[in-house]
Amino acid sequence: MAKLFFGSLLALSTLAVSLVEGNLVYPAYGGVPIADAGSVDFNNSLTDTDSIVSTAQIVDQKGGAAGDVIPPPPPPVMLTAIDGDLVNVTVDSLVADQTQSSPTKRSVKDYVQIFKGTGTGPNDRDGSIEGTGYLTFTVVDNSTYNVDACLNFCDRVEQCVFANLYYEFNNPGLDSGGSNLKCAVYADVHKASEKLNRGGQQLAPPPAGLTYIQQSTGWTTKSLPEPKTPDGFELVFGPTNGANNAPGYMGFAFIDRYDVQACADLCNTRGADSQGGNCQYFNIWRALVDGVPTTYTCSMYFLVADESTAVNFGQGDLAVSESRGYRRKNVIPDGGFEGFNCGTNITAPFCFTPGYSAWKGISPATGHLDASIFNYAPYARTGHGVALLGSAFGEDDFPGTLTPASSLDTEAGKTYTLQFFHSSAFSGPEGEADAFVEVHWNDAVIATIKPGFSSWTFYSFNVVAQGNDVLQFHGGKAPSYDFLDDVSLFLTIG
Ligand SMILES: *[C@@H]1O[C@H](CO)[C@@H](O)[C@H](O)[C@H]1NC(C)=O
Numbered sequence: 209m210a211k212l213f214f215g216s217l218l219a220l221s222t223l224a225v226s227l228v229e230g231n232l233v234y235p236a237y238g239g240v241p242i243a244d245a246g247s248v249d250f251n252n253s254l255t256d257t258d259s260i261v262s263t264a265q266i267v268d269q270k271g272g273a274a275g276d277v278i279p280p281p282p283p284p285v286m287l288t289a290i291d292g293d294l295v296n297v298t299v300d301s302l303v304a305d306q307t308q309s310s311p312t313k314r315s316v317k318d319y320v321q322i323f324k325g326t327g328t329g330p331n332d333r334d335g336s337i338e339g340t341g342y343l344t345f346t347v348v349d350n351s352t353y354n355v356d357a358c359l360n361f362c363d364r365v366e367q368c369v370f371a372n373l374y375y376e377f378n379n380p381g382l383d384s385g386g387s388n389l390k391c392a393v394y395a396d397v398h399k400a401s402e403k404l405n406r407g408g409q410q411l412a413p414p415p416a417g418l419t420y421i422q423q424s425t426g427w428t429t430k431s432l433p434e435p436k437t438p439d440g441f442e443l444v445f446g447p448t449n450g451a452n453n454a455p456g457y458m459g460f461a462f463i464d465r466y467d468v469q470a471c472a473d474l475c476n477t478r479g480a481d482s483q484g485g486n487c488q489y490f491n492i493w494r495a496l497v498d499g500v501p502t503t504y505t506c507s508m509y510f511l512v513a514d515e516s517t518a519v520n521f522g523q524g525d526l527a528v529s530e531s532r533g534y535r536r537k538n539v540i541p542d543g544g545f546e547g548f549n550c551g552t553n554i555t556a557p558f559c560f561t562p563g564y565s566a567w568k569g570i571s572p573a574t575g576h577l578d579a580s581i582f583n584y585a586p587y588a589r590t591g592h593g594v595a596l597l598g599s600a601f602g603e604d605d606f607p608g609t610l611t612p613a614s615s616l617d618t619e620a621g622k623t624y625t626l627q628f629f630h631s632s633a634f635s636g637p638e639g640e641a642d643a644f645v646e647v648h649w650n651d652a653v654i655a656t657i658k659p660g661f662s663s664w665t666f667y668s669f670n671v672v673a674q675g676n677d678v679l680q681f682h683g684g685k686a687p688s689y690d691f692l693d694d695v696s697l698f699l700t701i702g
């Protein structure tokens with residue numbers, strides 16, 4: 209009888225469960241697990257918007273071109289808050305191998321003036337910008353009011369989209385350098401209302417006066433450049449004015465400029481959630497408080513969200529802008545086994561197979577269906593698809609091998625994170641005593657799991673790719689059954 213089922217896609221929902229004697233009804237007969245492998249409920253893991261909004265009210269990441277020592281551009285991205293606590297560290301200190309994108313080539317005609325200066329009359333007094341995303345400054349030749357030189361400087365600084373050009377008087381460091389015309393550049397656009405630095409410092413010994421500023425003008429690129437999508441990620445939506453309010457939330461960070469790569473680095477290095485696993489998605493957005501850029505939020509999630517939940521437009525005086533969502537690309541096709549279907553028009557699917565387009569199960573020569581894929585929601589961690597190691601009909605106690613149908617599209621030399629969820633609860637504590645899974649990466653066994661009786665549990669391992677890699681899960685010893693679901697392989701830079 210069993211031979212009939214081998215190698216074909218089956219719909220067995222009408223098969224009587226009583227086919228099997230004893231209290232264990234084998235998976236191929238749609239048996240009800242003796243013990244529950246645990247259900248997954250992420251309804252309590254929504255974005256903590258209140259914490260983000262309250263932290264945005266206290267973080268201060270505004271800056272401007274103080275002093276007279278020209279810093280080497282570009283400075284690293286700073287992390288200013290993590291999960292509600294204010295901090296002060298660079299993002300690239302979290303990441304070993306920082307990839308830098310090359311600056312976009314622009315020209316002076318790609319800029320427009322967005323505010324004027326007060327002039328250079330004896331009594332004219334102006335202010336320079338104190339704003340977010342401050343990058344660096346230079347001084348330009350002051351024989352003319354040298355807008356072109358300043359915009360050319362902006363062009364050469366990665367991420368620069370805005371320049372503030374002004375004269376600063378009574379600064380001896382500038383005077384000895386031969387020019388007092390400062391060009392400060394930013395990664396975000398600012399308005400005249402942010403001319404908050406009015407000088408007033410005693411930098412030169414009296415009787416020299418206090419520093420003061422004249423003719424402070426603002427220039428911005430005509431369009432904000434589309435950020436480069438980080439390696440290993442893909443854009444899901446944006447830019448919009450809505451931040452995600454979505455399940456699978458892991459926490460947030462504030463960074464000091466709109467830097468998608470920095471947010472990706474934070475996602476890649478974020479510690480895993482014990483129930484949900486590694487970061488798989490992030491939402492980056494700009495907070496405007498009373499219309500002024502104030503901080504850049506990077507929210508991280510272990511579930512992939514999309515624009516349908518990007519419905520948080522702000523709160524009180526805080527408005528969301530430039531919101532984009534990015535998902536981590538899973539190198540494994542159909543890691544959730546959801547692509548295997550029992551056919552349409554079936555309300556409660558139950559079917560199984562030794563393989564389909566994305567995965568194949570391999571049994572030893574004398575074994576039978578020792579690795580299989582089921583479409584049956586009660587067995588799955590999420591959705592309705594799940595993989596099984598161990599004889600589906602309970603006919604033998606040989607381990608089976610489950611592997612993606614094709615070798616993996618990996619890049620040699622890069623480090624990837626393999627994650628999956630495992631349960632061995634089907635046959636109860638006694639029956640599952642011999643449960644095991646070996647994880648094979650090419651020719652090496654990188655891990656052996658012997659959990660005995662276990663509900664859904666998250667596992668994660670780092671592997672180095674050689675290109676066209678082969679992943680195999682080998683295990684099961686019926687009646688000790690091993691279920692696998694939600695298998696992912698993510699690029700992890702560093
Ligand atoms: C989670 O929320 C969804 C949508 O509101 C609901 O359909 C589902 O039943 C909830 N799950 C649990 C376990 O409460």
Ligand SMILES: *[C@@H]1O[C@H](CO)[C@@H](O)[C@H](O)[C@H]1NC(C)=O
Pocket residue numbers: 296
């Ligand atoms: C952050 O650290 C740098 C270097 O240690 C320091 O110069 C700067 O003032 C600090 N910023 C804040 C906001 O604490």
Ligand SMILES: *[C@@H]1O[C@H](CO)[C@@H](O)[C@H](O)[C@H]1NC(C)=O
Pocket residue numbers: 350351375382383384385386387388389
């Ligand atoms: C140019 O800068 C030098 C040095 O600060 C200063 O002495 C000079 O007066 C400046 N020229 C103008 C036109 O502001």
Ligand SMILES: *[C@@H]1O[C@H](CO)[C@@H](O)[C@H](O)[C@H]1NC(C)=O
Pocket residue numbers: 552553
């Ligand atoms: C599914 O049901 C619809 C409506 O009842 C019917 O038109 C369609 O032919 C069915 N498809 C299959 C594959 O049976």
